[in-house]
Amino acid sequence: MLPSDPLCRVLNVDLTRRRFWVTERPDLWEDGLGGAGVAIRLLEEECPPGADPLGPENPVIFAVGPLVGLFPMASKTVAMFKSPHTGNLGESHAGGRSAVAIRMAGYGAIVLRGASPTPIYLVVDGDEVYFRDASALWGLRSSATVGRVIREQERGAGIRTIMRIGRAGERGVTYACVVTETYRHFGRLGLGAVFGSKKLKALVVSGRRSLPVADRKAYREAYDAVFQAATQSPLMQKYHELGTAMNVLPLDSIGALPTRNLRSGRFEEAEAISGENLARNYLGRRVACAHCPVACIHLAALRLPYPNDPYFYKTVMLGYDHEPIYAVGSMLGISDVAGMLQVMDETETVGLDVMSTGVVLAWATEALERGLISLKETDGLALAWGDWETYVEAVRRIVDPPNDFYRALGRGVEYAASIYGGADFALAFGGNEMPGYHTGPAAHLTYLTGARHSHLDSAGYSLDQRAAAKGEVLTPEGVAEALREEERWRQVLASLVVCFFARGVYTPEVVTRTLAAAGIERSADDLARLGAETLARKQAFKSREGFDPARLRIPRRILETPSPLGGLEEGFLRQAIAQFFEQGSG
Numbered sequence: 001m002l003p004s005d006p007l008c009r010v011l012n013v014d015l016t017r018r019r020f021w022v023t024e025r026p027d028l029w030e031d032g033l034g035g036a037g038v039a040i041r042l043l044e045e046e047c048p049p050g051a052d053p054l055g056p057e058n059p060v061i062f063a064v065g066p067l068v069g070l071f072p073m074a075s076k077t078v079a080m081f082k083s084p085h086t087g088n089l090g091e092s093h094a095g096g097r098s099a100v101a102i103r104m105a106g107y108g109a110i111v112l113r114g115a116s117p118t119p120i121y122l123v124v125d126g127d128e129v130y131f132r133d134a135s136a137l138w139g140l141r142s143s144a145t146v147g148r149v150i151r152e153q154e155r156g157a158g159i160r161t162i163m164r165i166g167r168a169g170e171r172g173v174t175y176a177c178v179v180t181e182t183y184r185h186f187g188r189l190g191l192g193a194v195f196g197s198k199k200l201k202a203l204v205v206s207g208r209r210s211l212p213v214a215d216r217k218a219y220r221e222a223y224d225a226v227f228q229a230a231t232q233s234p235l236m237q238k239y240h241e242l243g244t245a246m247n248v249l250p251l252d253s254i255g256a257l258p259t260r261n262l263r264s265g266r267f268e269e270a271e272a273i274s275g276e277n278l279a280r281n282y283l284g285r286r287v288a289c290a291h292c293p294v295a296c297i298h299l300a301a302l303r304l305p306y307p308n309d310p311y312f313y314k315t316v317m318l319g320y321d322h323e324p325i326y327a328v329g330s331m332l333g334i335s336d337v338a339g340m341l342q343v344m345d346e347t348e349t350v351g352l353d354v355m356s357t358g359v360v361l362a363w364a365t366e367a368l369e370r371g372l373i374s375l376k377e378t379d380g381l382a383l384a385w386g387d388w389e390t391y392v393e394a395v396r397r398i399v400d401p402p403n404d405f406y407r408a409l410g411r412g413v414e415y416a417a418s419i420y421g422g423a424d425f426a427l428a429f430g431g432n433e434m435p436g437y438h439t440g441p442a443a444h445l446t447y448l449t450g451a452r453h454s455h456l457d458s459a460g461y462s463l464d465q466r467a468a469a470k471g472e473v474l475t476p477e478g479v480a481e482a483l484r485e486e487e488r489w490r491q492v493l494a495s496l497v498v499c500f501f502a503r504g505v506y507t508p509e510v511v512t513r514t515l516a517a518a519g520i521e522r523s524a525d526d527l528a529r530l531g532a533e534t535l536a537r538k539q540a541f542k543s544r545e546g547f548d549p550a551r552l553r554i555p556r557r558i559l560e561t562p563s564p565l566g567g568l569e570e571g572f573l574r575q576a577i578a579q580f581f582e583q584g585s586g
Contacts, residue, residue, distance in 0.1 A: 166351025
């Protein structure tokens with residue numbers, strides 16, 4: 001690493017005492033490379049065992065990697081914390097401008113400690129840090145409004161990011177998110193609630209530095225190779241055209257699109273909510289994360305009439321992807337696209353993770369149908385599949401709960417089912433709600449065994465789909481080994497903070513070449529060791545905080561609804577879980 005590279009600087013902020021300091025930690029980047037590798041090491045240091053996720057002792061760590069600002073699609077920031085949603089490892093990634101802004105401000109990581117006694121927002125402007133009063137922002141309904149106010153107050157040059165929370169984070173909903181650049185999120189596992197517990201309404205980071213390279217010619221050659229591979233890839237072109245919403249119809253066609261709380265893997269109105277239909281009739285704009293030539297972010301233009309004026313409309317722009325479409329589309333039986341987008345918009349406005357929100361509402365709908373709860377619990381809302389207007393109101397009540405039932409929904413489907421019953425159809429894995437893939441055993445094993453219980457941990461859905469296409473028979477041992485190897489490599493990508501969409505571009509050979517151009521020498525073997533050690537550290541942290549794979553709950557619903565590979569068997573899943581951890585997830 002070049003001596004003038006600021007990557008090894010850690011900005012430490014004490015929110016309680018409102019002071020800050022910088023430490024030089026080259027050891028972290030030497031061992032962990034960046035991103036997830038550095039963040040887990042800082043979390044081990046900063047988070048005491050048994051810490052209350054909503055207490056001042058729970059740190060928030062943001063970390064970026066050595067390719068940020070230098071190469072295309074190295075545009076993610078890793079946030080790491082103890083999750084209030086699962087009580088264990090919290091890790092969330094966001095794009096936008098956050099990673100570039102942190103690095104251009106002169107840091108490789110930011111550590112937030114303590115909790116402010118009053119609402120504030122934090123401004124990091126290069127070497128300066130300011131603690132601003134946020135009392136006037138606290139309680140504002142829309143996170144977008146917060147962003148607009150801060151943009152007007154904090155004028156300046158350079159690359160800037162604004163990370164902020166909505167009402168859900170303030171109210172401690174355990175799956176509240178942090179919004180950045182309006183259309184990107186630290187979505188899963190409740191970072192927004194941790195911000196809220198610290199009375200931190202927003203974090204603004206800006207910087208104007210430039211980055212050195214070891215060999216300008218080698219850098220240009222490596223950059224051009226990555227750029228060409230990205231822009232000429234058919235898959236990346238598809239991401240540009242349709243985004244991840246391109247998954248809706250293929251998944252539906254094979255019976256893998258979770259519908260009405262996974263009562264089915266097919267949605268009879270899938271065409272209406274497909275990426276193709278949205279692009280034809282609602283696409284208003286495409287945008288990209290910083291230093292990304294793909295522009296996979298798709299924004300729908302939704303025209304909504306003003307009350308009592310049939311000729312005057314406002315246009316709302318909101319981002320859509322496969323996961324939001326699944327969560328508040330097929331999962332809730334909503335085929336009215338404008339209605340689906342309004343549920344999405346309300347979820348976005350209050351600052352909730354849309355995946356958890358959709359799964360929670362789907363469970364509540366089925367619980368009402370089955371008589372486990374009544375209209376008394378729902379406060380008069382007759383939740384019903386496809387009734388988007390009622391779901392919009394339910395989202396509001398999760399954030400401002402009128403009774404204990406909505407307070408329970410604000411803690412996730414695992415908790416709600418533990419109080420009201422219906423665990424068999426409560427679709428949570430390790431406490432985290434189900435993503436939008438019911439492709440077969442490997443997908444669900446990813447949710448069960450992955451460090452974050454996310455479909456992005458080891459992409460088991462891809463393994464299922466390959467097996468279905470080739471007629472292969474999956475075995476517990478084979479699935480466990482494949483998932484373990486994939487998750488190890490994804491730790492490397494998460495340490496570089498390379499977008500996982502670019503995993504086909506950033507092969508081990510390309511990674512070693514780009515790192516060399518950035519002044520860092522790593523062999524393919526070095527990278528393999530890094531991935532294994534980072535995953536092992538994450539699992540060790542989880543074990544420290546009480547995670548036990550033998551106690552993982554497998555929702556019965558996933559065994560009842562056939563997947564493209566047929567019915568799933570609990571014995572197969574239990575055997576694969578045991579194999580995954582017995583062989584060492586690191």
